Structure formats: C-alpha cells, structure tokens
Amino acid sequence: MKGMFPEYDSPTEAQYKECWEKAIFVFDTNILLNFYRYGDLTRKDLLGVMQKLKTRIWIPHHVAAEFQRNRRGVIAKRIQALGDIETVLGKLETGPGAEIEKLRTADRHSVIDVAKVQGALREAILPFKQEAARLKQGHLALLSDDFIKNEIEELFHGKVGPGPENQEAIEALNKKAQERYNNLIPPGFEDDDKDKDGPDAYLLHGLRYKRKYGDFFLWIQTLTHCNSKDHEHLILISDDRKPDWWQKLEAQGPKIQGPRPELISEAGREYGVRSFLMYDTSGFLEYSKKYLDAKVSQDTFDEVSDLSAFFSPAGKLAWNTHQLAAAEWLHRRFADVHWEVEGFDFVAAGEVRVGVEVESVWKAEGFPHRISLIIDKLLGADESLDLAGVLIFVFTGSREIADYVDKVIVEKSKHFGSFQLQFLLCSLDSQGELVVNKEIRIGPSLFTTSR
Numbered sequence: 001m002k003g004m005f006p007e008y009d010s011p012t013e014a015q016y017k018e019c020w021e022k023a024i025f026v027f028d029t030n031i032l033l034n035f036y037r038y039g040d041l042t043r044k045d046l047l048g049v050m051q052k053l054k055t056r057i058w059i060p061h062h063v064a065a066e067f068q069r070n071r072r073g074v075i076a077k078r079i080q081a082l083g084d085i086e087t088v089l090g091k092l093e094t095g096p097g098a099e100i101e102k103l104r105t106a107d108r109h110s111v112i113d114v115a116k117v118q119g120a121l122r123e124a125i126l127p128f129k130q131e132a133a134r135l136k137q138g139h140l141a142l143l144s145d146d147f148i149k150n151e152i153e154e155l156f157h158g159k160v161g162p163g164p165e166n167q168e169a170i171e172a173l174n175k176k177a178q179e180r181y182n183n184l185i186p187p188g189f190e191d192d193d194k195d196k197d198g199p200d201a202y203l204l205h206g207l208r209y210k211r212k213y214g215d216f217f218l219w220i221q222t223l224t225h226c227n228s229k230d231h232e233h234l235i236l237i238s239d240d241r242k243p244d245w246w247q248k249l250e251a252q253g254p255k256i257q258g259p260r261p262e263l264i265s266e267a268g269r270e271y272g273v274r275s276f277l278m279y280d281t282s283g284f285l286e287y288s289k290k291y292l293d294a295k296v297s298q299d300t301f302d303e304v305s306d307l308s309a310f311f312s313p314a315g316k317l318a319w320n321t322h323q324l325a326a327a328e329w330l331h332r333r334f335a336d337v338h339w340e341v342e343g344f345d346f347v348a349a350g351e352v353r354v355g356v357e358v359e360s361v362w363k364a365e366g367f368p369h370r371i372s373l374i375i376d377k378l379l380g381a382d383e384s385l386d387l388a389g390v391l392i393f394v395f396t397g398s399r400e401i402a403d404y405v406d407k408v409i410v411e412k413s414k415h416f417g418s419f420q421l422q423f424l425l426c427s428l429d430s431q432g433e434l435v436v437n438k439e440i441r442i443g444p445s446l447f448t449t450s451r
Contacts, residue, residue: 006265006268007261007264007265007268008261011275016277016287016291017291018233018275019233019235019275019277020291020292021291023056023231023234023235023275024056024057024058024225024226024229024231024234025050025053025056025057025235025237026057026058026059026234026235026236027050027057027059027063027236027237027238028063028218028238028239029063029066029067029070029214029218030238030239030240031239032059032063032067032152033067033070033071033074034239034281035047035148035151035152036074036148037074037078038303038304041297041299041300041303042299042300042304043148045285045295045296045300046285046300046304047151047155048294048295049284049285049288051155052292052294053292054155057155057156057159058156058159058160058161058225059156059159059160059161060160060161060217060218060221060222060225061160061162061163061221062163062214063218064156065204069202069204071146071148072143075139075142076143077324078135078139079136079139079140080328081327082132082135083136084327085132086129086136088339089125089129089132161221161222161224161225163205163207164207166207167208170207170208173216173217173220174210174213176216176220177213177217178213180216184244185262186244186245186260186263187216187218187219188213188214188215188244189244190242190243190244190399190427191211191212191213191215191242191244191429191435192212193212193435194429195210195211195212200212215244215245222234222236223266223270223271223273224271226267226273227272230272231273232272232274232275233274233276234273234276234277235276235277235278235279236259236276236279237278237280237281237284238278238280239280239281241280242427243260243399244260245259245260245263246258246259246260246278247259247260258278259276259277259278264276282301282304282305285304286301322358322360322393322395322426322428323358325428325434326345326346326356326393326426326434327339327346329393329434330346330348334349335350336348336349336350337349341355342355344357344390345357345358346358347387348391352389353387353388354387354388355387355389355390355391356392356393357390357392358392358393359392359393359394360395361395361396361401361405368408368412371408371409371412372412374390374392388420389420389422390420390421390422391422391424392423392424393424393426393434394423394424394425394426395426395427395428396425396426396427402425402437402438405425406438406440409423409440410440420442420443420444421441421443422440422441422442422443423439423440423441424436424438424439425437425440
C-alpha cells in the first residue's frame, strides 16, 4: 500500500527543501490586492521576498485581470474604512466630555473639570487621528498615482500567462467548472452561490466571464502552465481560507493540513506536478526565512496575521475584517450606519432602524449561547433606539460549521416569539467582498436591495 496514495502523505524535510529550491511560485489575486491593505514595512518585506524569487514567480492571466479589475475598489474601501475610523475617533474625543457635562449640569457642585477631561482625551487620541488621516491621504493619492500597481506590474513583467482565446473557450471552461462544482470537486465550489441573487458576469477585452468560476480559472491556468513548461514543483500562495482549497481538521479548533488531497492528486496525476505546496502569506513568509534566508520583521508577521488596519505611534488600532465587510455591505443598503451603539456592533437606519451584530463562528461550541445573548441584548435595548429588529451576520469557517449554525438557528427560532430577526450566513470571497450564502428570516425583511 505504501506509495499508492501520495496525496495523503506528509512531505519529508528533503521534499520541502527540494520544492522550495525548484518550484514555480504562483500568487492568488488576494495576495496582490493585500498590498493595498498593508503598511509600508509589511509591503516592503513581502515585496523583498518575492523579488528573491523573481526568476521563479508567475501568475495566471485570471489573477492579473482580477487584480486590475479590483484594485481601485480595494483602495476605495480602505479610504472608506479609514474615514469610519476617523469618525469613531472623533466620537471618542468628544463623547465622554459631553456626558460628563450633562452630569456637571445636573450636579452644580461637581468638581470635574470638563475642559481638562476633553483636553486629555484629545491628547491621547491625536496620534491615532493623525495616522488615520495620513493613511487616508496616501490611499487617496493612489487613485491618481498608483505606485503599488507599478511595483507589481514591474515584478510580474513577462510572467503572466495567456488568457482564453475566445468566448467559446471561456464557455467550455465554465461548463467544466460547473460540472465540478455540482460534484463538490475543488477548488471553487464554495463560490457556487455567487450568482444566486443576480448575474455575476463581467466583460474583459470583449469577453464575458463569471466571478463564481474565478478559483477554477486560476487553478486550471496554473496547472496548464506547469504542464506546458515541465514544472514538476508548484507552490501556490493564497489567503483564500475556504475549505475548497485547504484540508482542515477539527482538533481542539480547526487545523490546516495543507492543500486538499484532491488538488494534490489532480496536479500530479494529470499535469505532472510531483510536489505541490500551499501557503497563506504568513506561512510563505515564515518558510521563506528558513529556505531563502529572507529578512522579515516581527511587525510584518503581526500585521499579516491580522489583515485589520492597525497603526499608530502610540499603539495599535485593530479593525476586524468581518466587521469592515459588514459595514461596507450595510452602507450600500442603509442611509445611516453607526458603530457600537448601545452594545450593538452597529445600528443602521433606512426605511427601518435595526440593531446589527457580527458573529464569527469557527467552532460549534458556544454558538447557541451567543444567540441567546443577542436576544437578551434586543430585550434590553433602550426604547429610544426604536429598533425594528436585529440583523445578524454570521461568518463561518467551513460548510460543516455553516450547516450546524443553520440547524441551531432553525431550532431556536421556535423560541424567538415576536422578535424580528434576520440571519445572514456569510463568507468573504478572494477579494474580501461579503457574500451572503443563506438568509434565515424571522418576520419581514429588515433591508432593501443595495443602492
């Protein structure tokens, strides 16, 4: 039986070393777009490692196209996010002082000096505001003079694969992708619902593509290139965490064991790839220190491990990725969106006013209790908020967890009574866009279509 199922064997140290010495390195779109989300040091460190491999890096045509199509949108989202941060900081700066002033007015013997309180708050918050403003101004400048785009284009000059020749070639690939999705053959089947709420097609050079097949196009173009150039070793770098790419095991929390065995098998059996490794950015940088003697700072590892915007000379301000994605989604459907109101992650107002919660569920344990806490929060909400109900984003790390969450919500809905709740089971696509995979509604809808 030994050697009959190599896709289930763990690589030896010698095999890792050989792969790093000989492999072609392929980068997913999200790796390139993340250059706009990183700070200067992280971007410099990552670019430096990629330049060490400049004779062995390559990207499929689909990755290059997705990068060009989506980079301005990523820049715009960062500008919006930094603007939201400035708004929150402004409220932190003035809000407590205003509340203390109310108390001072009610108790005229108060010895609290409101001016001193506000002055201390301004002094503490000023470094954060200045850094947020600097970062926002830098992203605004990218809209007209995009030096990051120039760096990436120079790095991958002459290292981009060809695109489909015509619409017939695209349709043939689409058909093959859908057949694979129907049978849960990786990668890409987790994106099968991307077109359920409407068309997801777009035009590029006069040809029509569908976003839902993006992962398959990346994969098949990469394997075709490896086969045509006799590349026997492949390393793919992607921050796509969906389980149609990675083999994940539950062992006191999810553990990633590398690429799915089906991908290893297909690459070797049909395209001659003897060794295939996958890393996210953090893993890529970590192993580049070992095998390439790359210099990567701890600050870079810290930032890469959490794509939240974080900054400042006085400290770090983390911005949860899921909350940012939810905020962007809400801004397209509600006239006003406010962060952290009366214990809710957001309160959004449009035709109705709703409380909003963002839940990230990676393990089954504890989720039923978290739903109970949300109900308690709705019960205890200040009547002046005049909430029509609660909108709950639930991000899950796997299809199995999503199915469990779905089951829990259905079971608990028997006890929701007259509460108006709307659950959106979500994930993030490779560009960081929020994708609603399923909607569970208790009562009428709390939102309208996007503006």
